[in-house]
Amino acid sequence: MGLPLLALVCCALMAWQHCAAEAAKARHFKWEISNMFWSPDCEEKVVIGINGQFPGPTIRARAGDTIHVQLKNALHTEGVVIHWHGIRQIGTPWADGTAAISQCAINPEETFTYRFVVDKPGTYFYHGHYGMQRAAGLYGSLIVDVAEGKEEPFKYDGELNLLLSDWYHESIHTQMVALSSKPFRWIGEPQSLLINGRGQFNCSLAAAHTQGANQCAAAVNTQCAPVVFPVQPNKTYRLRVASTTSLASLNLAIGNHKLTVVEADGNYVDPFVVDDIDLYSGDSYSVLLTTDQDTSSNYWVSVGVRGRLPKTAPALAVLNYGPNRASKLPALAPPATPAWDDYDHSKAFTYRIRARAGTPPPPATADRRIELLNTQNKMDGHIKWSINNVSMVLPATPYLGSLKMGLKSTLAAARPAETFSRGYDVTLPPPNPNTTVGDNVYVLAHNTTVDVVLQNANALSRNVSEVHPWHLHGHDFWVLGYGDGAYRGDAADEARLNLRDPPLRNTAVIFPYGWTLLRFVADNPGVWAFHCHIEPHLHMGMGVIFAEAVDLVGKVPNEAVSCGATATALMAGAHM
Amino acid sequence: MGLPLLALVCCALMAWQHCAAEAAKARHFKWEISNMFWSPDCEEKVVIGINGQFPGPTIRARAGDTIHVQLKNALHTEGVVIHWHGIRQIGTPWADGTAAISQCAINPEETFTYRFVVDKPGTYFYHGHYGMQRAAGLYGSLIVDVAEGKEEPFKYDGELNLLLSDWYHESIHTQMVALSSKPFRWIGEPQSLLINGRGQFNCSLAAAHTQGANQCAAAVNTQCAPVVFPVQPNKTYRLRVASTTSLASLNLAIGNHKLTVVEADGNYVDPFVVDDIDLYSGDSYSVLLTTDQDTSSNYWVSVGVRGRLPKTAPALAVLNYGPNRASKLPALAPPATPAWDDYDHSKAFTYRIRARAGTPPPPATADRRIELLNTQNKMDGHIKWSINNVSMVLPATPYLGSLKMGLKSTLAAARPAETFSRGYDVTLPPPNPNTTVGDNVYVLAHNTTVDVVLQNANALSRNVSEVHPWHLHGHDFWVLGYGDGAYRGDAADEARLNLRDPPLRNTAVIFPYGWTLLRFVADNPGVWAFHCHIEPHLHMGMGVIFAEAVDLVGKVPNEAVSCGATATALMAGAHM
Incomplete structure (x- = not known):
């Protein structure tokens, strides 16, 4: 690949002191992919995990760094690849991780090393790109900070990461057979929505506010325990939100709090304030949230379905204002997801997204x-x-x-x-x-x-x-x-x-x-x-x-x- | 491979007339392997099928023929191979169909052609040999008749084929994860036994004779309809029986009928008469059965579990004496499977198997x-x-x-x-x-x-x-x-x-x-x-x-x- 070498040569040509501050790092990861039992929504199924984790480990790097992921396929009979969603792979198209397109699927017991530069700060994620392996849980977050010495164009005191997904109880093998069948069989809606790989099937954390819902039992399984985001009052947080759903279009809202959209798909946008944001599969956003509400309460983070008749209950997490206990359920009902077919609402949000000043403009005409x-x-x-x-x-x-x-x-x-x-x-x-x-x-x-x-x-x-x-x-x-x-x-x-x-x-x-x-x-x-x-x-x-x-x-x-x-x-x- | 060429050269060197009778054939098969919905025991699951069939098509050839199987892998993300169980692959070790041993697994969308000679008449079968794909249903019969102009050393009027297997409701992916898990999880006993890919879960064809059993409903699904073997009275049939079970050791008996064992694993044996035969996974036998019983009745073919505490009900099929209707259930109870731990019975059968006269003897000593x-x-x-x-x-x-x-x-x-x-x-x-x-x-x-x-x-x-x-x-x-x-x-x-x-x-x-x-x-x-x-x-x-x-x-x-x-x-x- 020659990229680390290039960095060295670059350094040799520059004053060392300057270079040391600017030098991009090589970041090495050694991953093993395997099927494993897991209970993303408290029902045990088989998921594809990385190093025994689901979702996979979060990669955190700085713009300009080179990522090296030495990936061993420990599945039994299935090939695998990983796509680095949003990373442009400039000069390294073979590292894009798309089976049958950019590379041969990595066979069981084989190891393939992905090497690529994350050239641009932003909120990204990675996921399987072979068959429907993303839907089997093969995904994780990839977060790129600004290069050393650079600054984001907005200020915040802390970060929260929300990788959103949906989850089916049928295996992807059965799903693929269904979708390929004659007569066709539709796979239906997902059983659960997950926040950072955790959800609750057939019960609600907010049953008191939800007609006909059963209150979830106090967590017995850490794999599906409610996600808690601890925050301090009167601070501003950057929420990095990405959707790697198989099917669902999502809407995220946080009780009583406004959200200021500042980034979309690794590009800064002209900031604007909303009550909730839509995320389609593949989207990522950064939104700023200020903890300016009543500090005696916690607040719901709610993720619901848009764009399809919702048959999947919203995913809930707790925004935990210190020093409240994490287990203190918010007093108010979770924010309601806009009606699934309120496309005016959807369009208002999507159409509002514009580039932040300084973003390269498009060529005036196309060829x-x-x-x-x-x-x-x-x-x-x-x-x-x-x-x-x-x-x-x-x-x-x-x-x-x-x-x-x-x-x-x-x-x-x-x-x-x-x-x-x-x-x-x-x-x-x-x-x-x-x-x-x-x-x-x-x-x-x-x-x-x-x-x-x-x-x-x-x-x-x-x-x-x-x-x-x-x-x-x-x-x-x-x-x-x-x-x-x-x-x-x-x-x-x-x-x-x-x-x-x-x-x-x-x-x-x-x-x-x-x-x-x-x-x-x-x-x-x-x-x-x-x-x-x-x-x-x-x-x-x-x-x-x-x-x-x-x-x-x-x-x-x-x-x-x-x-x-x-x-x-x-x-x-x-x-x- | 040069084998058909060799046959041609052989022919050119011999008198054409003689050669025409003796010439081995090339037999071509074009197969596509895919996952599909199927109900082997009336419960719908995903099986690995060949050309939309389960079990796979029966290959029938004559000794000396060359088999060409052009195999396309239409699974979505899984490799595949097929092992030709009992075929020695003399000179063609790369066609043995063992992933990681004799060949690279065939990737999805790839085609691999198996070419090999079936040099010896006998009762064989084929099956997947990658991960636990055999247990997913990837198997079928391979029957080799004597070469043109040769005769079997025993006489019979007709043939019946019985490919026996067991069947789990959990997918092999889940089974493999369980067996590889820490702590270990045993997969348990199979849900059903299958005869030619068909069984009945949670009911019995012979419920009238089986305490606590539910009578199976009249067949509504041809995929799990009772297997019927039509025979005529006073004839001798060769039953070709093979076991491709994942776990179960089996015992086969046919109500009121004796069985004369004449072949084991593609080799003739000294004929002997038994009431029932044991089959361990990987075994194949030919047994002769004479339809010398009361012609007003049909008879049960019963396959039960040996060697493990039987938690799986016997598989039943009907030996249908013409002109009785196929749907006429046998009047007598199905033959009882010997006690699972009656190893004296097992040993008596196994020890009795000896080579037929004329079988090559072993070298007197080993190196x-x-x-x-x-x-x-x-x-x-x-x-x-x-x-x-x-x-x-x-x-x-x-x-x-x-x-x-x-x-x-x-x-x-x-x-x-x-x-x-x-x-x-x-x-x-x-x-x-x-x-x-x-x-x-x-x-x-x-x-x-x-x-x-x-x-x-x-x-x-x-x-x-x-x-x-x-x-x-x-x-x-x-x-x-x-x-x-x-x-x-x-x-x-x-x-x-x-x-x-x-x-x-x-x-x-x-x-x-x-x-x-x-x-x-x-x-x-x-x-x-x-x-x-x-x-x-x-x-x-x-x-x-x-x-x-x-x-x-x-x-x-x-x-x-x-x-x-x-x-x-x-x-x-x-x-x-």
Whole structure:
């Protein structure tokens, strides 16, 4: 990788004193991944743990540091990879941790070392990116502080970390079989929501305030004990909040407290104050909270479901004002989650997010526009999600290696469509419900500016259109705008775009029946996934691949290509 | 592989007419392995199926044929292999289908083609050999008829096939986590026994004869419908019976009918008549049955548990005498399974098995004797099975490739012990319960004759010693003898050996507190597993590896070594 070496060379060229303060660190982690019994919501199931922990250990680093994670796969028969969500992997596309895309899955008993620079401070997380392993609990937090000597553009006295997720009692193996079955079987809603890997199934910490709920027993199992966030009065805390849910869109509120949004997906935003924040799967935020309320009470942290009829009870945690006891339940009812289908509320929040002054502005124009229509379709009795009527399937041999080596027949001859029919009625089920499968690989030229229009539509059933949070690997994008109905690219649509202070993000939602327009610069050679971050939707094909200037990618390490056609070719004497 | 070519050359050298009759066929199969919903015992679970079937398709061939199975792994995140149980793989050790031993597991979406000759007629089966995938339902029958123009040494009018197994409701993933857990969790007894993949949980087809049992409802699900074997009166049938259980030792009996044993593990035996036969996991038999009973009735085929306190109800099927209706339940009670701990009955059956005249006799003496003491042990709070106090762990890179390439540090420097302490008291728990893990690789010189003494002992708890059926890959062995207590190698033990007509087999049981002595010739270069065929016992380390004349192994196909250290070395320019 040469990165630590580069740092050394850099130091040698500079005054040592200056350098010592500025020098980025190499941070080493040795992880072992295994299945283990765990009770995330007090019901014992099998989770994927790291070093015997669930969620995995929090990585904490400073901007510019190089992270080394020596990952041993101790699963019995399953491969594994870890994706570092929000880290752009500039110059290290093979460390992006996407099976079948950036690397070969790490086989059982094998070790693979991820080495990458965390170049930008922010709130990130990591998670499995093979099959539905994220939904099996393979995730953890990755927090990057500003480089030594730098300062955040806002002040706070302390930090609280909230990694949010949802949890199913069925194993991911059963879930994957269900989603791939013919006839299709939907996996349903998650049984629980988790805060830092803990929840309570079939009971409520706030039963006194919740009709028909059973009060949870006093904690007997630390694995599902209520999460307590200790705070002191009259201080300001930075809450780092990220959602790695499989399915659920979430809303976070804290009783009696306002939240000031200051960061989204590792980028600073123009601060604004809200009562609650929405988090779609893949989102991360920092919000500031000031402990300016009655100090005799504790307060509920409440996380509920949005965007789908909520069949999963909110997750609750306790904001514990010192010196109150942690076990003192808040007197007031937990804040109510906004109605699941109050999209005006959702849009008000999402549309309000703008870049903080000083954020790099987008290029004024794009070189290319790719319009991606999301539809739900049928194929041979299976149900799929498709993009421009093609449902994504991943290859046996990861793209990064096979495209770099120019292996024949890696890609289908026909490139996927750049647009969809202008007359498509997004308010109705697809007129042609049948889809095909394909690789959905878009080849991007180096340093071109690309606009992507994500167009939502009606699903197979009438009057159904779901939210889809799309996540881009290897890049941040500017979210230029949102609109309802079909995108036309006309003056009215143009008027909805914000070229002045659009936020930089790596995840953006499309609202039901709506569109979202993103812009990014293809300045990071590699092969990058761009997909709906909802785990079952990705499993059902909702994604595309950006193969970006692969000829400019450096030598891909052998460990990342030691499978499939790349291994065969290299063993036969080919070179990377 | 050159085998079909060899056949052609052979034909070219011979008179065409003769050759046409004798020519072995290439038999091609295209299989896809996937997880799917299935109800083996009327409770729906996930099974591993082949081409949407469970059990997998039956392969039927003639001796001398070459089998080509093009196997696509359509599991989502799990590797897979298939072992062809009882096929010696002469000259094709890379096709033995043992992950981490003979080949790299086939990754999801990859295809691997097994090509091998079935050189010997007999009753075989195939099954997964990675993790505990056999217990997930990855198995099927493999039946080899005599070559064209040859005859079996016994006559029969028809055939019935009975592939027997047991079935757990917990997924193998949960089972593997349990067995690897600290503290250890035993998986318990299987929920059901299956005949040809079908059983009935929590009800009995013969409830009228079974105290406290519920009569099964009239079949509503063909996946668990009672198995019916249609026969005509006054005919002789060959029953091909094989056991691929995960745990259970079985006993098969058929109401009112005698069974004449004629084949064991693909070798003819001296025919003998019994009321019932024992089958340990890994065993296969052919028995002849003559339909000489009252033709107005149907008869029960009953399969019950032996060797462990039976907590699993017998599996029942119907022997349907034409022209009775298949649905006519037999009037008599199903034959009772002998008491689980009636080892005299078990030994009487097992000891009676002798080679049919004409079977190759064993060499009169052996060049080497390896004595393997089976003990149950503890390691760091885990429970293991050990051989000479070492519990087997498999490597990341399969042995066949790594040993063939002479990769450094593939094997531990110290070779495993060839014997155990003569003073070891097999009637007591191990005096030193602690074990270590190791590779347990025994290196065998070409064409040497090897004796193996399998010595059973007391487990960790007092007064517990279990049966263990040991299965050898790549070879048949002669079962020279059995004894109770510790093997001493003295005159009394020698007197228990049968050098005149010992049966050739690939699986042999050791009885509680007893020993079994096997002899085989190391005439098949390769790396071969030798292990207890009980799935959880193998998972817990109960096995050894025979690395046999690896320098004489032909070129291992790249597809079998495209993982781990062999892939890395070959990609770096090394040659196989």
